[in-house]
Amino acid sequence: MKSDKSLGSTSRLSQPMRPATLSALEPLTRSEIDALRQKKRRISDSYQKTLAKSFPVNQG
Numbered sequence: 001m002k003s004d005k006s007l008g009s010t011s012r013l014s015q016p017m018r019p020a021t022l023s024a025l026e027p028l029t030r031s032e033i034d035a036l037r038q039k040k041r042r043i044s045d046s047y048q049k050t051l052a053k054s055f056p057v058n059q060g
Helices: 004-016 022-023 030-054
Strands: none
Touching: none
């Protein structure tokens, strides 16, 4: 007959393991940072163009 303790430890082993949270804290590489900056610039440029079309400024 198995003890309750052995049953509890078996059920804990069958649960899926969580990913390590430390992997989310790894610093970005220089190329990843540059790529994010470029993406930010493209988004900003696109947004500015959209605003300029929606709210034209009279230059006169």
